[in-house]
Amino acid sequence: MNRCLIIDDELPARQLIETYLEALPDFEVVKMFDNALDGFVYLQNNTVDLLFLDIQMPRMTGLELLKSLQKHPKVILTTAFREYAAEGFDLDVFDYLVKPISQERFLKAISKYLYFREITQQNVLDVSTFEDAYIFLKVNKEQKKVYLNEILYIEGLKDYIKVFTTQGRFVVYERLRYMEAKLPESKFVRLHKSYIVAIDKISAFSSELVKVQEYEIPVGRIYKQSFLNKISAGI
Structure with missing residues (x-):
């Protein structure tokens, strides 16, 4: 219901x-x-x-x-x-x-x-098998297999997203909220209207900024408190 x-x-x-x-x-x-x-x-x-x-x-x-x-x-x-x-x-x-x-x-x-x-x-993931979990994303004209534990962060650009992984960057024709629904909440966090980040890939953070490898990602005002609460709960 x-x-x-x-x-x-x-x-x-x-x-x-x-x-x-x-x-x-x-x-x-x-x-x-x-x-x-x-x-x-x-x-x-x-x-x-x-x-x-x-x-x-x-x-x-x-x-x-x-x-x-x-x-x-x-x-x-x-x-x-x-x-x-x-x-x-x-x-x-x-x-x-x-x-x-x-x-x-x-x-x-x-x-x-x-x-x-x-x-x-249809795409609910078993977090207990996260190391083996993957998703197929349409990159150009083919479906590319992407392991979730390789994702660093995802950037939303209107009808497209950029998926940054340890294996490279992919441009995918999809909406960010679609990806947010498919990813396990315990492993990923929405910290901006345009960004989702893998929690275990965060190397440093403040209330305004998150660092993932060499990337610096802003923390949106309306997501700030929920992001800080989630990160603090995991520390």
Whole structure:
């Protein structure tokens, strides 16, 4: 069952999304809020799979909510303002629906979400066999086998990623969030909107910068606290 949370200050908007979800199997609305602050409190003690989030709300915007969370579920933004799309995707939102939201466009977002869940579930890794774990990545016209323990870090560039490994650098046609879902959380950390780093390859770090071999990688503001907590827990 996919647990869904709806945060929107407009009652008709909340009801519309709820109606769309009620028509789908394996989806349930566990809670709805008319403001982001109540949503923030709820997410501190509860987990959901999918968050439908408005942007323009009084007291606290949807984007401010995302920036305040150390880790957030998959997010579909629902807003009447197209101009926030770029900032939303910088915060790694899953999709961006512009009001009024048609059922066709809503179902397209759900289909995209379900496909993402399917491919990530098919690639769940057994961390106990991490030394032997590998992934096939499309490099040029062939699928290249890359061992996870050889990955140094991954840089995201819109629809492409650069995978830096002990065996060289590869350019792959894939999104960074796809890679984040496939990699074991105990071995890799997201420390910037554009970077994922192998924890055991970090040679030095501060609150602003991480060193991996000769590379220096910035720590993003919204990822800083979760990164420091994760690193400290492993020390």
